[in-house]
Amino acid sequence: MERYDLVYRLYDEYDTETLREYQEFVDVFPAVDSRVALEHWQDATEELQDRKDEIRGDFAAGETFAEVASRADRDQAFTALDLEAKYGRAVNVLVLDVDETLRSAGGTDNEIPRETLHVLTEFHEAGVPIVICTGQTLENVKGFAIQGLGSEIVHSGNLSIVYEAGTGVFTPGHGAETKQLLYEDLDxxxxxxxxxxxxxxxxxxxxxxxxxxxxxxxxxxxxxxxxxxxxxxxxxxxxxxxxxxxxxxxxxxxxxxxxxxxxxxxxxxxxxxxxxxxxxxxxxxxxxxxxxxxxxxxxxxxxxxxxxxxxxxxxxxxxxxxxxxxxLELNKIVGVERALEVLGVDDPFALVMGDSKSDLRVMEWVDENDAGIAAAPEHSSQDTFQHVLETDELVFDRGKSVDVLRTVYALNRLVRLD
Structure with missing residues (x-):
């Protein structure tokens, strides 16, 4: 059966919406010291596994379809299929702007939502490097990265911070290459x-x-x-x-x-x-x-x-x-290139997410080099928005960057079926 037919069957025959609700509850359930709450979480975990087991048993690639259904909604899954058909590659690095992309003053009270942070940890666990690419100072980015993702991920050697829009790169765990002051190379x-x-x-x-x-x-x-x-x-x-x-x-x-x-x-x-x-x-x-x-x-x-x-x-x-x-000799492209070099990503296929003209330069760079895909919030700058519409139309609502991350999560799962 064609892959599209299998995905149609998955979303038509199974209650995937409830499955995703259980998955999100289990993933982001807050740490509480309550026996009743923990029992509720355990019951939800068991129900989640039962629902996944049903899908696992009904599909030849059951584990893949169970994970796709528990993370991505119908539209996200079919978008992932379209991306797989077009590129035939999994995303092997995330390049992410922060302000008005991962978080939004108008959409998330300037906090990165817990569900977004959790999906990022799942990419990390799957071995996908994360490049935080921002105009902010290094200290600001380190602070919220450690608070949101945890010190273990930040210092894992698989995360890099391109700060001040490319004037410096910080990649903990890489010895002499950990911090590179690119502005020192200017005349x-x-x-x-x-x-x-x-x-x-x-x-x-x-x-x-x-x-x-x-x-x-x-x-x-x-x-x-x-x-x-x-x-x-x-x-x-x-x-x-x-x-x-x-x-x-x-x-x-x-x-x-x-x-x-x-x-x-x-x-x-x-x-x-x-x-x-x-x-x-x-x-x-x-x-x-x-x-x-x-x-x-x-x-x-x-x-x-x-x-x-x-x-x-x-x-x-x-x-x-x-x-x-x-x-202009130090921009996000220069910073991302250096970060990928330190991280050892030799053949990148990146998801670039951002809202500004400086992010657009990185999006255009990956497009010109067949090195990735781009996504932007609906309130991004006009040129950035237009570029995303003209490529893969990966536009998301304010504060909902997790929607694109879930799409790419599904893409990476579906690519494994080849």
């Missing part, structure tokens, strides 16, 4: 620019801006964060103002470093820098226009000495969340 000119911006950004900020935001504790990137709740009108206002200030400070630092003085009379390095980044990103242009800071200049006419430096520096804007500068 002195670029590092000098970043040092100048970092040292001046808060001391020289206007008083209202200085009181309304703070500097994220990065090792290399320079990131302004609001003191107000992310997504609020106050946060939007201060980050929009902060973006203009950050671009202007960058312009001054680059001008001082490279001695750019060839702008025509009446035009400044600041004007050209604003024009350059406005042309790079329509969201940045909209903020500059809204703040009355958009220069009516053609980015193609930016003086070459200035452009040669700006082309290596990324300015990122996250509405009501952050304004940031980073090195």
């Amino acid at each position: 002195e000119e670029i590092r000098t620019v970043f040092d100048a911006v970092r040292s001046r950004i808060l001391p020289e900020a206007p008083e209202e801006l200085r009181r309304g935001c703070h500097l994220q504790g990065n090792e290399f990137n320079v990131t302004l964060k609001p003191n107000y709740e992310t997504g609020s009108s106050n946060a939007r206002e201060v980050i929009d103002e902060g973006l203009v200030y950050l671009i202007d400070l960058l312009a001054d630092a680059v001008g001082s470093t490279v001695g750019t003085t060839d702008a025509p009379e009446g035009e400044s390095v600041v004007d050209w820098t604003r024009a350059f980044y406005a042309a790079q990103d329509p969201e940045i242009r909209a903020v500059l226009e809204g703040e009355g800071a958009y220069p009516d200049l053609e980015a193609d006419d930016v003086p070459s000495a200035l452009a040669s430096i700006l082309e290596r520096i990324d300015v990122a804007y996250y509405e009501a969340d952050a304004a940031e500068i980073g090195s």
